[in-house]
Amino acid sequence: MADSIADALLAKLQWAVLEALDDGRWRMHGAAPVWLSARTSELAPDDLPPFLESFLAEAREHWSTGRSEPLRSLMWREVTSDGREWPLQASALVLGGHPRSERRDESAAERRAARRGERGDERGGECDSERHGERHGERQDDPVDELPGERRFVFVEWLDERYAELRAILQRARATTLEFESLHREILKKEVLLHCIVHDLKSPLAGIVGTLSLLKDGENDPARSRLLELALESSRKQEVMIRQVLDVFASELESIQSFTDDPKAAPDLVECVRSVLQVYAPVFQRRSVALVCRAIAARREPLPVVGRADRLERVLANLLENALRYSSSGDAVELEFEDLADYVELRVDDRGPGVPEAIRATLFRKFVQSGPSRGVAGLGLFYCETTVEQWGGAIAYQPRSPRGSSFRLRLAKPARA
Amino acid sequence: MSPMRAKVCMLGTFAVGKTSLVQRFVKSLFSERYQTTIGVQIDKKELVLDGRALTIMLWDLYGEDEFQKLNESFLRGAHGCLFVADGTRAATLAATLELAQRFEAVVGGVPRLLLINKRDLGEQWELGDDELAKLAASGWDVLLTSAKTGANVEAAFERLGRAILARA
Numbered sequence: 106m107a108d109s110i111a112d113a114l115l116a117k118l119q120w121a122v123l124e125a126l127d128d129g130r131w132r133m134h135g136a137a138p139v140w141l142s143a144r145t146s147e148l149a150p151d152d153l154p155p156f157l158e159s160f161l162a163e164a165r166e167h168w169s170t171g172r173s174e175p176l177r178s179l180m181w182r183e184v185t186s187d188g189r190e191w192p193l194q195a196s197a198l199v200l201g202g203h204p205r206s207e208r209r210d211e212s213a214a215e216r217r218a219a220r221r222g223e224r225g226d227e228r229g230g231e232c233d234s235e236r237h238g239e240r241h242g243e244r245q246d247d248p249v250d251e252l253p254g255e256r257r258f259v260f261v262e263w264l265d266e267r268y269a270e271l272r273a274i275l276q277r278a279r280a281t282t283l284e285f286e287s288l289h290r291e292i293l294k295k296e297v298l299l300h301c302i303v304h305d306l307k308s309p310l311a312g313i314v315g316t317l318s319l320l321k322d323g324e325n326d327p328a329r330s331r332l333l334e335l336a337l338e339s340s341r342k343q344e345v346m347i348r349q350v351l352d353v354f355a356s357e358l359e360s361i362q363s364f365t366d367d368p369k370a371a372p373d374l375v376e377c378v379r380s381v382l383q384v385y386a387p388v389f390q391r392r393s394v395a396l397v398c399r400a401i402a403a404r405r406e407p408l409p410v411v412g413r414a415d416r417l418e419r420v421l422a423n424l425l426e427n428a429l430r431y432s433s434s435g436d437a438v439e440l441e442f443e444d445l446a447d448y449v450e451l452r453v454d455d456r457g458p459g460v461p462e463a464i465r466a467t468l469f470r471k472f473v474q475s476g477p478s479r480g481v482a483g484l485g486l487f488y489c490e491t492t493v494e495q496w497g498g499a500i501a502y503q504p505r506s507p508r509g510s511s512f513r514l515r516l517a518k519p520a521r522a
Numbered sequence: 523m524s525p526m527r528a529k530v531c532m533l534g535t536f537a538v539g540k541t542s543l544v545q546r547f548v549k550s551l552f553s554e555r556y557q558t559t560i561g562v563q564i565d566k567k568e569l570v571l572d573g574r575a576l577t578i579m580l581w582d583l584y585g586e587d588e589f590q591k592l593n594e595s596f597l598r599g600a601h602g603c604l605f606v607a608d609g610t611r612a613a614t615l616a617a618t619l620e621l622a623q624r625f626e627a628v629v630g631g632v633p634r635l636l637l638i639n640k641r642d643l644g645e646q647w648e649l650g651d652d653e654l655a656k657l658a659a660s661g662w663d664v665l666l667t668s669a670k671t672g673a674n675v676e677a678a679f680e681r682l683g684r685a686i687l688a689r690a
């Protein structure tokens with residue numbers, strides 16, 4: 106009676122109860138659950154689904170090392186032919202036996218009673234007795250009958266809603282972690298952007314300060330009104346930039362992505378270079394660094410490139426600032442370009458110390474990833490690269506011989522309309 | 523002769539795309555929806571490589587995090603392993619390399635590849651060529667994959683399969 110209840114329970118719960126046999130096989134107690142297609146009740150490990158097969162091997166190994174504490178498997182799923190998923194978890198248990206120390210305390214009568222109870226469990230129950238009949242000869246060798254009470258089982262539980270609950274919690278936790286990580290990355294990006302902006306805001310100031318200093322030095326300079334004009338020009342530029350920064354914040358990062366490759370609206374590289382030179386020529390002059398731009402001076406017709414004029418000017422200004430920072434009085438910085446078939450290559454060369462070998466590989470990388478901050482220069486280059494790459498262009502560094510740096514900017518030409 | 527059966531583990535922290543790579547490879551499917559794996563999911567794929575049959579049992583294990591730690595006993599008996607990191611989350615690489623060390627302690631010396639997944643997300647890509655070169659220099663066979671576009675997915679499983687057959 107008790108056995109038919111046990112069997113009914115097992116069937117209802119869709120559990121599998123497998124008992125380890127000494128010949129390496131497993132006996133299934135009760136009817137096979139729906140998720141397990143088993144034709145016989147004594148199963149070789151490879152009759153079983155792969156995960157279970159591997160867990161059964163693990164259980165035997167666990168027992169072989171003399172351990173009797175329960176062993177639990179990972180959760181896994183079996184899928185039945187109707188497409189239904191069965192979340193499962195197995196436990197390896199030793200029943201009936203007791204750790205030696207406990208067993209000593211236990212009365213013999215109790216032990217006998219326990220053993221009787223277990224045997225009872227095995228008999229009865231229609232399919233079980235049938236099986237026992239078939240296998241009667243083997244049953245004599247079953248170590249279960251010889252050993253004092255210890256029998257080894259693997260129970261496989263169908264987890265049903267418990268699995269769904271656990272899954273929902275873990276899913277939620279992981280999704281939250283992912284969201285947190287991506288927000289964190291967003292914040293870092295914004296931080297870099299902010300640094301770049303501050304850096305860029307500083308650039309026209311160099312022009313203003315340079316011009317004003319020249320003015321102060323030559324009080325009766327006939328070029329006075331021209332210099333004033335330049336200072337004014339730089340101030341206006343800075344004003345424009347500040348407005349742009351406000352724009353950027355207003356429209357998130359969106360505006361950064363906007364550029365044109367429409368030939369009619371494409372910025373003219375020659376004009377951009379000239380406008381940057383206007384700001385920087387006085388600064389270079391003050392530092393006694395020559396600024397050589399032969400190709401620009403000679404160029405008569407416009408040279409449209411893909412991008413945006415204001416940002417292109419900032420990229421150029423960044424490169425010139427960099428070159429100036431590492432130049433000494435008497436050096437020359439060259440800003441030249443070459444008009445090639447599909448693109449324009451522009452280079453800014455200086456005679457400074459060059460970029461140390463160790464940081465060349467990461468020169469244009471986000472400073473947040475290349476370890477210690479390289480300061481404003483690093484940010485400027487990061488800005489240059491991300492900006493130019495957005496336009497399908499590229500920037501590269503090359504050392505010069507015997508010393509100096511060469512930054513090469515490749516800008517795409519707009520598709521011919 | 524029945525084909526060789528190989529246990530191959532997919533290992534890496536959570537959400538790097540282990541399940542997506544297996545689904546792409548076994549079923550040619552991809553979903554943007556993230557459904558975290560609980561425990562393990564085993565898929566089977568039969569391959570014929572250079573005329574030799576190989577049945578791969580793919581153990582798609584859950585991604586380790588603070589909620590679920592990896593139990594090393596489930597790695598035992600593996601014939602090969604695909605370690606997976608997410609190229610858009612640089613930190614997953616370190617975590618995966620750490621898993622690789624633990625794998626090595628349990629199942630030493632079996633063929634393994636390192637897949638840097640989500641290659642299609644170029645904009646968010648965080649791993650530079652220098653990092654990849656370093657990995658290659660330290661003995662890793664690295665492939666950049668995308669479960670979304672399928673890029674290098676078949677190549678990865680087949681390369682591992684060949685390496686497993688070569689040892690068999």
Ligand SMILES: Nc1nc2c(ncn2[C@@H]2O[C@H](COP(=O)(O)OP(=O)(O)OP(=O)(O)O)[C@@H](O)[C@H]2O)c(=O)[nH]1
Nearest residue numbers: 536537538539540541542554559585640668669670
């Ligand atoms: N764009 C893109 N998304 C991917 C790619 N691979 C995976 N994903 C997405 O990344 C998320 C996680 O993918 P999974 O395959 O579930 O990751 P997993 O490593 O199995 O995660 P766990 O099971 O939690 O350890 C899902 O939203 C996928 O759609 C890929 O190559 N490209």
Ligand SMILES: [Mg+2]
Nearest residue numbers: 540541558559
């Ligand atoms: Mg998964």
